[in-house]
Amino acid sequence: MNNYVKHPFMVNDLVVYPESRDRARVIDTDCRYELETTPESCTCCTFRFGSLRRPGFQCRHIKALKKVLNGDVKPDYLP
């Protein structure tokens, strides 16, 4: 079950684009940042500061990626 790889997913106002089974590019359509997100880490500032205070912190990008990995959202585009 890895047919989510290389497909864009809309999760709220984020676009999640898995590049492999455990890594995705996440585009925040509000601030137009492209982030690199895995289930345990993210390159956004929220995660950097949040994880310093609380180990295991999950920003909304990680939560969105996990939804895709769990099969909770359908891809926007299927070939």
Ligand SMILES: [Zn+2]
């Ligand atoms: Zn993040």
